[in-house]
Amino acid sequence: MLEIKSVSKSFGELHVLKDVNLNVAKGEVVCIIGPSGSGKSTLLRCMNFISPPDSGEIVFDKVSWRSYRSKFNVLANLRYEKKLPQLRAEIGMVFQHFNVFPHMTTLENVSLGLQKVRKIKKDEAKQVATKSLEQVGLSDKLQVYPDQLSGGQKQRVAIARALALNPKVMLFDEVTSALDPELVSGILDEIRRLVREGMTMIIVTHEMKFAFQVAHRIVFMDQGKIVQVGTPAEIRNTQEPRAKAFLSSILE
Amino acid sequence: MDNSVPLFDFAAVWSSRALLLEGFGIAMFCATAAIILAMIIGLFIALMRLSNSRILRAFAFVYTQLFRGVPLYVLVIWVYFGLAIVANINLPKIPAGIITLALLNSGYLSETFRSGILAVSVGQSEAGAAIGLTKRQIKRFIVLPQAFRIVLAPSGNQFVDAIKDTAILSIIGVPELMRMAQQQADLFYRPFEFYTTAGILYFIAVMGVTKLFTFIEKRMSRIGFTNSSQKLTNVGEYI
Ligand SMILES: Nc1ncnc2c1ncn2[C@@H]1O[C@H](COP(=O)(O)OP(=O)(O)OP(=O)(O)O)[C@@H](O)[C@H]1O
Numbered sequence: 001m002l003e004i005k006s007v008s009k010s011f012g013e014l015h016v017l018k019d020v021n022l023n024v025a026k027g028e029v030v031c032i033i034g035p036s037g038s039g040k041s042t043l044l045r046c047m048n049f050i051s052p053p054d055s056g057e058i059v060f061d062k063v064s065w066r067s068y069r070s071k072f073n074v075l076a077n078l079r080y081e082k083k084l085p086q087l088r089a090e091i092g093m094v095f096q097h098f099n100v101f102p103h104m105t106t107l108e109n110v111s112l113g114l115q116k117v118r119k120i121k122k123d124e125a126k127q128v129a130t131k132s133l134e135q136v137g138l139s140d141k142l143q144v145y146p147d148q149l150s151g152g153q154k155q156r157v158a159i160a161r162a163l164a165l166n167p168k169v170m171l172f173d174e175v176t177s178a179l180d181p182e183l184v185s186g187i188l189d190e191i192r193r194l195v196r197e198g199m200t201m202i203i204v205t206h207e208m209k210f211a212f213q214v215a216h217r218i219v220f221m222d223q224g225k226i227v228q229v230g231t232p233a234e235i236r237n238t239q240e241p242r243a244k245a246f247l248s249s250i251l252e
Numbered sequence: 253m254d255n256s257v258p259l260f261d262f263a264a265v266w267s268s269r270a271l272l273l274e275g276f277g278i279a280m281f282c283a284t285a286a287i288i289l290a291m292i293i294g295l296f297i298a299l300m301r302l303s304n305s306r307i308l309r310a311f312a313f314v315y316t317q318l319f320r321g322v323p324l325y326v327l328v329i330w331v332y333f334g335l336a337i338v339a340n341i342n343l344p345k346i347p348a349g350i351i352t353l354a355l356l357n358s359g360y361l362s363e364t365f366r367s368g369i370l371a372v373s374v375g376q377s378e379a380g381a382a383i384g385l386t387k388r389q390i391k392r393f394i395v396l397p398q399a400f401r402i403v404l405a406p407s408g409n410q411f412v413d414a415i416k417d418t419a420i421l422s423i424i425g426v427p428e429l430m431r432m433a434q435q436q437a438d439l440f441y442r443p444f445e446f447y448t449t450a451g452i453l454y455f456i457a458v459m460g461v462t463k464l465f466t467f468i469e470k471r472m473s474r475i476g477f478t479n480s481s482q483k484l485t486n487v488g489e490y491i
């Protein structure tokens with residue numbers, strides 16, 4: 001369903017991703033773990049070209065996508081920029097800092113994409129958005145602006161906003177890291193619900209217990225490379241020195 | 253000093269009130285028209301400065317530097333006399349005055365808008381991109397509405413400046429408040445009274461505009477958006 005093929009990326013001199021390869025099958029839940037700065041977020045952001053890779057390709061639903069930027073052909077650049085949103089609309093993403101739109105109500109946050117991306121009429125979009133917000137338990141907050149929501153509620157809005165578009169894959173980037181501890185489990189429960197529904201997901205997380213519970217496969221990254229991929233059991237008993245060191249530092 | 257002449261005498265001002273009010277009206281009209289034009293131009297210049305095209309960026313940079321750098325006094329003479337000499341464009345006085353003020357203020361506002369747009373966090377644009385919005389849609393539905401709230405207060409200040417700047421348009425003979433006051437003052441030999449009255453009228457206009465912008469900002473924050481001015485008042489509480 002989603003193939004990452006020799007993706008590399010640098011920020012100036014800093015090689016953040018070095019020839020990364022990964023295949024994610026339909027319905028699979030993959031958790032990415034690794035030390036801070038190892039490139040987990042960057043890899044996730046390359047998948048929907050929020051942060052375009054320098055080289056390599058992303059194959060999504062059998063369609064190949066590469067970064068493109070012509071120095072001279074402005075029109076070709078525009079055409080490319082028009083096409084990218086089609087890929088992104090099929091890939092839902094939830095961020096660490098929620099990034100809900102502060103000038104829109106909860107309902108507007110969720111229906112924006114339905115109206116502007118899916119081109120659904122306003123009334124119908126509101127219905128779909130309402131349903132999506134109900135599923136994350138926010139049916140009583142439809143007309144509220146984000147500054148009156150808790151962190152956990154904002155993150156639910158962000159999840160509903162992504163799910164409303166009915167994406168084929170969901171990407172989560174440390175979505176509980178900015179939350180107060182008592183709100184974490186609620187958000188993790190939302191993800192568990194998606195696991196049960198069979199959603200394809202790629203989850204970057206520092207919540208090890210959760211990762212080992214829900215993941216079909218765990219990816220361990222370090223210094224811009226995928227060091228090891230395996231089932232939770234395989235990773236737990238890993239003999240790979242870096243993965244072992246990382247896990248023992250975290251799991252004690 | 254001759255005791256038969258009173259020290260202050262506003263009778264002459266009162267008798268010329270119609271002219272002064274007309275001048276006031278023209279000044280306010282020029283300032284308002286100029287600031288609206290300046291906001292439109294300023295927005296386009298700001299978007300150019302933030303665009304990918306090097307040519308647009310360079311143009312916008314030169315534009316901003318030029319109109320912020322040239323004194324209003326010189327600019328108004330360029331527009332009124334310069335255009336006539338160089339391009340044979342003879343603008344009537346009031347349009348020439350409005351265009352001058354619009355050019356000057358668009359230079360300043362474009363910088364305000366640019367920083368307002370940049371102040372909207374990249375996370376907002378990324379979230380917009382992630383749901384599949386195009387660059388254009390991201391600007392229109394996410395970045396600009398948020399930037400608008402950020403630039404509201406500085407735009408109000410710019411409007412206030414524009415009102416006071418209309419006084420300079422008297423040098424090309426725009427019959428605005430300062431010009432009227434000047435003429436009447438010369439006529440009645442009562443400069444102090446006439447200029448003070450003009451000053452009070454400018455002051456009232458400035459107060460009105462400030463109140464209006466505060467009102468709009470209050471309205472915006474009431475619909476749930478914590479804007480920059482609120483943050484400023486919060487800072488004030490701690491000082
Ligand atoms: N836009 C950027 N410009 C420059 N450097 C960046 C940028 N984004 C990330 N980096 C750098 O790339 C490296 C990898 O960052 P990334 O955010 O992918 O790490 P991560 O594995 O997600 O870390 P964390 O667990 O702390 O979130 C880091 O050294 C980071 O400083």
Ligand SMILES: [Mg+2]
Pocket residue numbers: 040041042174
């Ligand atoms: Mg990260």
